[in-house]
Amino acid sequence: MTTTLDRPGTTGPQASTPRPHRVAEWLRVRRTSLLVAAPLVLLTGLMRWIGLTTAPQRIDDEGTYVAQAYAASHFGELSHYTYWYDHPPLGWLQISAYTALTGAFDRAPNAVAAGREFMVLAAAVSAALLWLLARRLGVSRFGAGAAVAVMALSPLALQFQRTVYLDNVATPWVLGAFVLALSPQRRLLATAGAAVAFAVAVLSKETYLLLLPVLVWLVWRNVDRSTRRYVLAVAASVFVLAGLSYVLLSVLKGELVPGAGRVSLLDGVRFQLVGRESSGSLFDPASLSRRNTGIWLALDTAFPVAALVAAVAALWSTRLRPVAAGFLFLLLVVLRPGYLPVPYVIAMIPLGALLVGGVLDIAVRRARRPRARRVAVPVLVAAVLGVATAAPAWAGQWRGLLVADLDAPVRQAEEWVRGNVPVDDRVVVDDALWVDLVRAGRAREDVVWYYKVDTDPAVVALAPGGWRDYDWVVSTNSLRTFPDGFPVVEQAMRSATAVATFGTGRDRVDILRVDKRGPEVLARQTAADRDARLRFGRALAANPGLALGDPARRLLLDGQVDARLLGTIATALTSGPVAVTDFPGVAGEDIAGQPRRQALFTGTRLAGFYRDQQPPYRPASTTEGPDGLAVSYPPTAPPGLLGELTAP
Numbered sequence: 057m058t059t060t061l062d063r064p065g066t067t068g069p070q071a072s073t074p075r076p077h078r079v080a081e082w083l084r085v086r087r088t089s090l091l092v093a094a095p096l097v098l099l100t101g102l103m104r105w106i107g108l109t110t111a112p113q114r115i116d117d118e119g120t121y122v123a124q125a126y127a128a129s130h131f132g133e134l135s136h137y138t139y140w141y142d143h144p145p146l147g148w149l150q151i152s153a154y155t156a157l158t159g160a161f162d163r164a165p166n167a168v169a170a171g172r173e174f175m176v177l178a179a180a181v182s183a184a185l186l187w188l189l190a191r192r193l194g195v196s197r198f199g200a201g202a203a204v205a206v207m208a209l210s211p212l213a214l215q216f217q218r219t220v221y222l223d224n225v226a227t228p229w230v231l232g233a234f235v236l237a238l239s240p241q242r243r244l245l246a247t248a249g250a251a252v253a254f255a256v257a258v259l260s261k262e263t264y265l266l267l268l269p270v271l272v273w274l275v276w277r278n279v280d281r282s283t284r285r286y287v288l289a290v291a292a293s294v295f296v297l298a299g300l301s302y303v304l305l306s307v308l309k310g311e312l313v314p315g316a317g318r319v320s321l322l323d324g325v326r327f328q329l330v331g332r333e334s335s336g337s338l339f340d341p342a343s344l345s346r347r348n349t350g351i352w353l354a355l356d357t358a359f360p361v362a363a364l365v366a367a368v369a370a371l372w373s374t375r376l377r378p379v380a381a382g383f384l385f386l387l388l389v390v391l392r393p394g395y396l397p398v399p400y401v402i403a404m405i406p407l408g409a410l411l412v413g414g415v416l417d418i419a420v421r422r423a424r425r426p427r428a429r430r431v432a433v434p435v436l437v438a439a440v441l442g443v444a445t446a447a448p449a450w451a452g453q454w455r456g457l458l459v460a461d462l463d464a465p466v467r468q469a470e471e472w473v474r475g476n477v478p479v480d481d482r483v484v485v486d487d488a489l490w491v492d493l494v495r496a497g498r499a500r501e502d503v504v505w506y507y508k509v510d511t512d513p514a515v516v517a518l519a520p521g522g523w524r525d526y527d528w529v530v531s532t533n534s535l536r537t538f539p540d541g542f543p544v545v546e547q548a549m550r551s552a553t554a555v556a557t558f559g560t561g562r563d564r565v566d567i568l569r570v571d572k573r574g575p576e577v578l579a580r581q582t583a584a585d586r587d588a589r590l591r592f593g594r595a596l597a598a599n600p601g602l603a604l605g606d607p608a609r610r611l612l613l614d615g616q617v618d619a620r621l622l623g624t625i626a627t628a629l630t631s632g633p634v635a636v637t638d639f640p641g642v643a644g645e646d647i648a649g650q651p652r653r654q655a656l657f658t659g660t661r662l663a664g665f666y667r668d669q670q671p672p673y674r675p676a677s678t679t680e681g682p683d684g685l686a687v688s689y690p691p692t693a694p695p696g697l698l699g700e701l702t703a704p
Contacts, residue, residue, distance in 0.1 A: 092201050093187045100183040100208040104176045104218040107458040109169040111215075113563050114466050116534035117399075118220035119487030120505070122171040125152035126161065126491045136490065136500070137508050137515065141311070141324025144302050147222035147260035150174070166467070167491035171220035178224050179217040183207060185231035186406050190413060192238040194375045199417025207409040211453030212356035216402050222261040223402035229257035230264050230271075231406060237274040244287055247275055251291040255298030262328065264403060266389065270382035277378070317513075332395040345396045352401050355453060358446030362439075363408030366415040369435075376414045383407040465559025469530060469567055472556050472644055476691050477567075481527035482519075484509060484548060486534050506535050510542040523548035524572045531566040550575045553582065555691050556644035566648070569692050581695045588698035589651060590615030592622045596629075603635035603658070611639050611652055618653040619693040620673050625655075628662055635659065637684060645691075653689040660685045672697065 083090070125148040127136040134145045151174050155161050160170035183204050190200035207213050217224055233254035239246035254271050257264045272288070279287045306312045306321035314320045336343025353360060363383065370380035386404050390396060419435035456462070470489055474496055477483060482502045485493065493503045501518055504526070508515045519525035523544045529535075529552055538545065552568035559565055571578040593612035596602055602625065604612065611617050617639055628634050635658035642654065660680045666687050667678055672694045679686040 089187075089191070089197060092197050093184065093204065096187070096201060096204040096208060097180050097183045100204065101176050101180040103208055103214055103458075104179050107460075108172050108176065108218060109165055109463065111457045111460055111462040112219060113462045114166070114168045114488040115219070116487045116507075116532070118168045118171060119490055121148045121151060121220050121222060122167045123487055123490045123505075124148040125155060125171065126167060126494075128152040129156045129161075137505065137512050138319060140319040141306065141321045142327065143222060144259040144262060145305075146256065147225040150225050150260065151220070161491070161495070166470070167495070168220060168488055172218055175218050175220055175224045178228050181228040182217075182231055182406060185228055185235055186410060188235045189231055189238070190410055192235060192240070193379070193410075193414065195410075195414045196417045196421070198420060199413040201413070202416050203409045203413025206359060206362075206412050207406060209450065210356050210359040210405070210409070211450055211457060212352060212359055212401065213405045213409070214454075214457055215355055216399060216405070219399070221399040221402060223263070223399045226257040226260035226264045227402060227406060229253050229260060230267055230403075233257060233271055234274055237271055238278050242279055244283075244290060247279065247287050247291050248294050250275065251294040252298055255295050258299065259302060263397075263400065266386060267382055267403065269385070270378050273378040273381070334394055335396040337393045338391055345390070345393075348396055348398050348400075349390065351398060356446075356450070358442055358449065359408065359412075362412050362442055363404070366411035367408070369415050370411050373414070373418060376411060376418075379407055379410055379414070383411060462563060465563050465565040466532070468558040468644060469556070469565040472558075472567060472642075473528075473530065476556075477528055482525060483528040483530060484526050484545065485530045486532040488532070488534075489530060506538065506542075506545050509544050509548075519544070523551065523570065526570055528552075528570060529568040531568055533562045533564070551578060553578065553692070554648040555650050556642070557648040558644045567644070571695075585619065585693075585695060585698070586615060589617065589619060589622065592619075592626070592698050593617055596622060596625060599629060601629045601633045603633065605637050608636045608638050616651050617655075618651045618689055619697040620675075620689050621653065621655050621687070622698060624666065624669065624673050628665055632661075634662070640686075650691070651693075653691065653693075655687045656683060657685040657687065662687075 123136040124134070124145070127133045128145075128149055129152045133139070139145070151171055154174040154177070155170050158173070160173050161167060164170035164173065186207060187200050187204050190203050191197075195203070217227075230253070233250040236246045236250035236253060250271065254264075254268070257267075275288060275291060276284060303312065303321065311318060311320045312322065314323050335345040335348065338345045338349060340346060364387070367380045367383045367387075370376035371384075373380075383404060386400075386407070390400070415435070416439055419439070423433055423436060466488060470492055473483065473489075473493065479498055480502065482504065483493065483498075484504050484506050487505045487507070490503055490505055494500055504515060506529075509519070509526075510516070526544075526548050529545075529548055531549065535545075540546075548570050549568060551572075551574050552570045554566045555569045556567040557564060571581075573581075593615050597604065597609055597612040621639070625634055625636070637656045637658050639652035640654045640656060641652055642650075645653075663678055663680055663685050666675055666685070669675065675687045676690045677686075677688045679688075
């Protein structure tokens with residue numbers, strides 16, 4: 057009899073959990089955290105998106121970084137001018153990648169707005185990473201949420217994190233490095249990733265190197281003692297190799313060391329370390345350091361004070377001590393006499409928010425313990441009072457940042473330049489306008505960033521006549537407060553007349569027409585032309601053949617009508633009566649003291665007369681409509697024009 061035996065079954069490896077199930081499990085485990093963190097991240101982005109294009113006013117630094125990003129994507133160059141290693145290029149290359157991938161330059165209302173879009177993304181990512189960092193430091197969901205909420209809502213964070221600064225590009229990378237350094241699995245790959253992320257942060261903004269001790273401290277504390285030296289050696293090697301890519305760039309371009317007629321990496325490093333003008337002492341009321349810190353505290357006093365108090369308190373917390381030490385170290389750098397850039401505070405914002413949330417978390421936990429309530433309860437009471445004090449001030453700042461149109465003067469000035477400045481004229485501008493004017497069809501060489509007029513040999517070579525080779529200057533607060541020692545820009549402004557002004561105070565933007573004859577001749581001619589307009593206008597107002605509306609009559613009597621209109625009206629009166637309804641103004645020109653260069657005539661009898669005029673009396677436009685004939689001249693009549701004519 058034959059018996060058949062079954063083959064024993066072999067137990068193979070169990071099938072791995074399908075990926076959708078793993079994702080579902082991950083979401084289930086972290087559901088509570090996601091429900092708390094996701095709205096806070098969304099709030100961070102939303103607060104920075106509302107009013108993105110209207111506040112704060114566009115500034116020169118923003119324009120520079122955006123112009124460099126534009127040059128990378130559209131010209132294949134590292135900068136719109138000679139790249140001289142003042143900063144590593146990785147920061148604006150990331151902005152360039154974003155704008156290229158999303159078409160931001162074509163979609164946004166202006167170039168700086170395109171860059172600000174990326175700042176919103178960076179802020180949202182930073183908020184998510186701040187949550188993760190807080191949780192990995194052992195902070196509760198309440199504390200982590202408080203940290204993200206403080207960063208989301210603080211007016212200081214709101215203004216600086218929506219402005220196009222390289223510091224904002226570096227922030228998510230440095231927070232990501234800290235998160236990876238605290239990986240629960242303590243894997244070598246995570247530590248190496250932290251080194252890479254930190255290198256990207258430093259190559260985005262070199263001042264973030266100041267946070268290297270914090271990263272080393274976190275790695276040292278997190279890795280296993282038996283492999284600590286090895287892990288640190290690997291991380292250091294990865295960081296150095298990544299950093300050497302910047303050196304390699306200069307080597308490949310033949311610009312590592314100084315040489316005749318070329319820039320170099322060593323010159324750029326020397327400038328950053330010892331070449332920058334000191335901002336002075338924080339304790340000097342007239343110093344730039346005091347002014348910059350004053351800007352920070354004017355935006356928000358409550359958050360910086362709370363962060364400082366929390367940093368001192370956090371030194372007694374093992375979990376928060378590295379972050380507290382890093383924050384206080386950054387603060388000590390502020391106190392030293394030396395160069396202090398305005399955006400320096402950006403690196404302190406997430407650390408300060410984390411410390412506030414972390415200390416609140418400690419206070420809440422200890423308030424539940426009877427023995428610790430003596431310390432914890434006063435901390436919580438102080439926190440409540442701080443929120444009550446800060447809320448009204450924050451609300452006022454939110455109105456300015458979310459509702460007010462602070463960028464209107466720059467926008468109006470740009471529109472005026474596009475509509476009135478000949479495309480072939482050379483214009484000295486704040487870099488905030490550079491990309492937009494180039495995109496409007498002007499040659500790169502004819503739109504000149506004021507900083508380069510005196511400092512870039514390639515730009516100097518294009519203007520052998522110095523200041524006389526420039527036709528216009530668009531003067532912003534950045535340009536007006538520019539350091540001394542740039543004679544071409546200074547002389548051009550001294551030899552120019554304001555033809556349009558938009559805004560007031562620090563936000564004011566002036567459009568200046570350069571007179572090639574110099575300031576002395578300009579002053580004499582301006583006075584003579586004003587007297588001639590006054591004389592000619594009064595004579596016209598007394599002419600019985602000229603019918604005038606009341607506003608038009610007042611303008612004639614005050615000498616506030618353009619010489620070309622005065623001359624042509626006088627000529628037209630020789631062939632019959634003329635009726636002028638008004639001399640409409642052009643936005644920005646009245647406040648600059650310019651005469652009216654537009655006229656609205658009753659009827660259209662003079663349409664052919666004006667179309668047949670020859671320069672300088674030929675108008676820029678004549679428009680016939682139901683209200684009559686509208687005549688418009690380009691800005692600034694030729695000097696001495698009325699001296700050739702006899703008053704009617």
